[in-house]
Amino acid sequence: MSLRISVIGTGYLGAVHAVCMAELGYTVVGIDVDEEKVAALSRGQAPFYEPGLDDLLAKHHDTGRLTFTTDFAAAKNADVHFVCVGTPQRRDGLAADMRYVEAAVDALAPHLDAECLVVGKSTVPVGTAAALAERLAKTAPVGAGAELAWNPEFLREGFAVQDTLRPDRLVFGVTSAEAEQKLREVYARTIADGTPVIVSDLATSELVKVSANAFLATKISFINAMAEIAEVAGADVTKLADAIGHDARIGRKFLNAGIGFGGGCLPKDIRAFMARAGELGASHSLAFLAEVDAINLRRRQYVVDLTRELVGGSVANKRVAVLGAAFKPQSDDVRDSPALNIAGQLHLQGARVSVYDPKATANARKIFPTLPYADSAVEACRDASIVLHLTEWQEFRDLDPAELAGIVETPIVVDGRNCLDADAWRAAGWTYRGLGRP
Numbered sequence: 079m080s081l082r083i084s085v086i087g088t089g090y091l092g093a094v095h096a097v098c099m100a101e102l103g104y105t106v107v108g109i110d111v112d113e114e115k116v117a118a119l120s121r122g123q124a125p126f127y128e129p130g131l132d133d134l135l136a137k138h139h140d141t142g143r144l145t146f147t148t149d150f151a152a153a154k155n156a157d158v159h160f161v162c163v164g165t166p167q168r169r170d171g172l173a174a175d176m177r178y179v180e181a182a183v184d185a186l187a188p189h190l191d192a193e194c195l196v197v198g199k200s201t202v203p204v205g206t207a208a209a210l211a212e213r214l215a216k217t218a219p220v221g222a223g224a225e226l227a228w229n230p231e232f233l234r235e236g237f238a239v240q241d242t243l244r245p246d247r248l249v250f251g252v253t254s255a256e257a258e259q260k261l262r263e264v265y266a267r268t269i270a271d272g273t274p275v276i277v278s279d280l281a282t283s284e285l286v287k288v289s290a291n292a293f294l295a296t297k298i299s300f301i302n303a304m305a306e307i308a309e310v311a312g313a314d315v316t317k318l319a320d321a322i323g324h325d326a327r328i329g330r331k332f333l334n335a336g337i338g339f340g341g342g343c344l345p346k347d348i349r350a351f352m353a354r355a356g357e358l359g360a361s362h363s364l365a366f367l368a369e370v371d372a373i374n375l376r377r378r379q380y381v382v383d384l385t386r387e388l389v390g391g392s393v394a395n396k397r398v399a400v401l402g403a404a405f406k407p408q409s410d411d412v413r414d415s416p417a418l419n420i421a422g423q424l425h426l427q428g429a430r431v432s433v434y435d436p437k438a439t440a441n442a443r444k445i446f447p448t449l450p451y452a453d454s455a456v457e458a459c460r461d462a463s464i465v466l467h468l469t470e471w472q473e474f475r476d477l478d479p480a481e482l483a484g485i486v487e488t489p490i491v492v493d494g495r496n497c498l499d500a501d502a503w504r505a506a507g508w509t510y511r512g513l514g515r516p
């Protein structure tokens with residue numbers, strides 16, 4: 079019989095995982111405490127923007143293999159339970175807030191009266207899985223028959239469906255051969271397609287995820303530090319990145335200088351990693367991540383300062399067009415978005431900001447209701463004293479700088495992502511400023 083799967087927490091990670099498990103042929107129930115999200119998913123509608131998700135949701139709405147509910151009892155007969163709830167930064171410090179993971183396991187456990195595998199996918203501090211395994215064995219009616227494993231997730235928002243169906247690697251943190259076997263069964267098709275599998279203990283699997291994110295964050299902050307140096311030395315960081323990126327040991331990916339990283343993962347993950355290292359008495363090992371974080375946040379401040387300078391020393395009452403609100407293109411996720419952070423700072427300094435994003439305006443409105451939003455890039459730019467390009471949507475790259483020059487009050491553009499065609503904008507009469515380049 080085909081596997082029965084439950085997915086606890088149906089946000090950016092869980093909804094995609096649930097849909098992809100159905101696509102692999104399993105019978106899946108997605109469980110979340112958010113009634114609105116469950117209602118939307120049950121209608122076959124994605125509660126957020128993720129390319130390809132709507133189509134697969136609709137498909138498995140029709141196959142009947144995929145259902146959503148707020149009732150944890152629906153997980154009762156599943157063979158494998160994936161825990162995909164959020165682990166945001168705590169309000170009172172850098173550590174991860176583990177309340178949601180603990181609540182999810184506590185709500186699931188009473189329904190586990192037959193042998194099953196509970197698989198954590200959320201990004202958690204090292205040591206969490208071992209503690210949860212004990213908690214589960216104590217609270218599940220089947221006791222140690224509810225085994226715990228960890229299978230960290232590496233999907234990228236914007237590519238989440240393809241990353242889930244064709245990941246570049248699978249990591250199985252397990253404490254028994256049976257758990258490994260069960261995970262190999264779940265991912266049989268993916269493994270047959272050639273995806274490598276790394277099997278480890280629980281702690282290593284937890285560390286793989288946070289160390290991968292620490293590395294990526296470091297790479298971005300490294301090139302942004304080079305941008306800072308290029309700015310004072312009169313050099314071009316984009317050419318520098320091309321040149322060092324040709325070295326296969328370095329690689330060109332994640333070397334795009336700009337306004338830095340944001341989103342629901344990298345910032346909170348490096349902070350939680352530092353906090354956990356401190357608890358383990360090893361804060362010195364990750365002290366460099368504090369600098370990675372600081373470099374990243376400085377880039378936002380730099381754009382605010384540059385904007386002020388370019389409009390004559392004060393942004394008060396100046397019209398500032400902000401192109402982009404999502405933390406990255408192909409997503410409507412605005413969690414810790416550098417674009418919104420910059421828009422918010424300028425707004426607080428008295429600028430008349432107008433924000434446009436192709437997909438993220440509704441989410442941006444929720445967390446920044448006081449910012450004015452426009453319905454199109456042209457509307458945001460109308461009569462603007464300066465245009466800030468802050469999320470690299472293709473739609474912004476496709477803008478005609480000559481046409482836009484006739485709409486703004488002053489043709490000044492700050493390219494916070496260094497991906498507009500500088501020559502074309504300058505040729506159309508714009509003052510073009512990238513980051514870390516002349």
Ligand SMILES: NC(=O)c1ccc[n+]([C@@H]2O[C@H](COP(=O)([O-])OP(=O)(O)OC[C@H]3O[C@@H](n4cnc5c(N)ncnc54)[C@H](O)[C@@H]3O)[C@@H](O)[C@H]2O)c1
Nearest residue numbers: 087089090091110111112163164165178181182200201231
């Ligand atoms: N978003 C990504 O790109 C990504 C990638 C890899 C790993 N992760 C990790 O995955 C985890 C989830 O991230 P996300 O981006 O999907 O977050 P999210 O906020 O989009 O989703 C979390 C979901 O969990 C639900 N939830 C909270 N408490 C619950 C409970 N007790 N029972 C059931 N559901 C509950 C929430 O209602 C929400 O729908 C985090 O640990 C994150 O670091 C995320």
